[in-house]
Amino acid sequence: MKALTWQGNQNVEVTDVPDPTIEQPTDAVIKVTSTAICGSDLHLYGVLGPYLKPGDVLGHEAMGVVEEVGSEVTHIKPGDRVVVPFNIACGHCWMCERKLFAQCETTQVVSEGKGASLFGYTALYGSVPGGQSEYLRVPQGQFGPIKVPDGTPDEQFLFLSDVLPTAWQAVAYADPPPGGTVAVFGLGPIGQMCVRIAKYLGAGRVIGIDSVPERLALADRYGAEPLDLSKVDDISEALIAITDGRGADATIDAVGMEAHGGAPGGKLASIAQKATGLLPDPVAQKVTDKMAVDRIDALLGAIKGVRRGGTVSISGVYGGEVDPLPMMEMFDRGIQLRMGQAHVRRWTDDILPLVLDPADPLGTLDLTTHQLPLADAPGAYEMFRDKNDGCIKVVLKP
Template identity: 65%
Template sequence: MKALTWHGKRDVRVEDVPDPAIKEPTDAIIRVTSAAICGSDLHLYEVLGPFMGEGDVLGHEAMGVVEEVGSAVGDIRPGERVVVPFNISCGHCHLCRLELYAQCETTQVREYGMGAALFGYTKLYGEVPGGQAEYLRVPQAQFGPIGVPEGPPDERFLFLSDVLPTAWQAVEWADVPDGGSLTVFGLGPIGQMCTRVAKHRGYRVIGVDGVDERLEMARRHGVEVLDARDRDVPGKVRDLTGGRGTDSVIDAVGMEAHGSPVAKLGHAVTGLLPDALAAPLMRTAGMDRLAALNDCIDAVRRGGTVSISGVYGGMTDPLPMLRMFDKGLTIRMGQAHVRRWIPRLMPLVMDDSDPLGVLDLATHRLPLAEAPRGYEIFQKKLDGAIKVLLTP
């Protein structure tokens, strides 16, 4: 089959790889009909190379049609249309019973002390072949895949794999009071959906980004916007909220935030080292670019909540603990527990009025063969790229 494979920093290629096969009774094989490039994929493209293997198949946002199921898979059958959550969870362990599916004890990557395995996302998360391919092997298919009806386009359901549950959880974790206010830093795909979920729930929403197309998309959905290229964005947030700051803030940016020159240099230096040296250095002394997170801490009101959905990987990040303690902040973060939020999201996705605007997120639709170009335009923010979809 054809699949997008990793070969080094900014070097991804569509190549022939072996077709996946059933290995365990709980496996299924999916013929992929749509996949997407996630902002988290760009970390593999740019920063997390030391944890990648030559030829790893990328992608953790995918949906398609069931081709084959193992003997222990009873809830889905060949011919059924499904969307596949990005985290691989069993549904029956202690943490899954607590609906902490991103921490599934059955698929935890204990070699690295990490949580549940993820599709297409480094050795740290199991090095499971991903969904930017013609076919996908789905472990724990007795629980993971979500059946969706025939008829509506893939775009109606594809974002249930990651973007929508991640955004919903980010807003849930933000603990905005009824009728309260929320600032979202970063208006990529996750940030865009965070603003829409928050608007749907009746909150006042301010969105922050430094890319014109992203600001315009947010405006289109009724969001107040601030340009991150302006000075003192937290000050402007306070100006808009009577000097207090918003009740809650979401960091939808993560480890590669602009405006962090020292950490950016650290990323660059680490990227020049052989993987055998770079990987342990990143795991024990890694440092993220924290400009966005520091702005979040500054922009939230005293006693407020900062919800982090952007991916971080540092072990020695310098946080402003005095500021956080003095303001009495609550911090919540983590990978989305995808299955936990599907019952709340599916009715909204099925609503023909499209209340979350899922049909107004993708900016580019490319064949799988053009996936390398999709990564390039998304990473460099070219041609107005906000969300890139791939069709095998």
């Protein structure tokens, strides 16, 4: 089959790889009909290369039609249309019983000290082949896949794999008071959905922060007050100034370690990230996991722009362990932090009725800006990374 494979730093290719097969009685195999490029894929494209090897299949947002199931998979059958959550969870272990599916003890990558395995996401998370491919083997198929009805566009359901539950969890963790103010840092796909979900769940005011005109315009269309990073000297001061001098009730960091801030620390961290990619893999792995410094402009803005006693919710992915945080200020101001990989299946029952609603209250059909064949994936990665052509979300069609 054809699949998008990692070949080196900022080098991906569509190549031939072996077709997946049923390996365990809990497996399923699907024929992929749509698969998306995520901001987290850009981490693999440019930062986390030391944990990849040439030929690894990328992608963790996929849906399709069931081809085959193992003997212990009973809730879906060949011919069913399904969405596949990006984290691989069993549904019955100690963590899963507590709906902490991103920490599933059955699929935890204990050797790397990490949580549940993820599709297409490096040796840190199990080296499971990803979904930017014609076919996908789905471990823990007895629990993970979400059955959806036929006869509607894939884009109505595809984002149940990651974008929607990640954004839903980000807003739930932010927990703004009814009618309160939420500031969303970063208006990529996750940030866009955070804006819409926050409004849907009762936020009185949502402020969307970015510097890309197309992203600001899209968030504005769904009720956000756009705040252009390029037009302010200090984003946290600007945010405080427009919130009665207090700051937002809650802030959401939907950016992560790929923040393109202009602060000196951001530039230095960008250089450090690129330099790490030039080290031999065993050395680079240790540097990335234990010593790497992320670009944390968005996180610092979220921390400094939230009001006293407010909550900072982090959905953006970070990679290092030595990122400096203003702990004295955080403690003095009584800030709460909540974060982590989305527990996808924890939220899908809440989201599915909204996705099924013909009125499309979350605008799922309005998020995709580019549909391209899988063969065009290498160029699509560059376009998404560089934010060219008004690109906000790319869906690939194998």
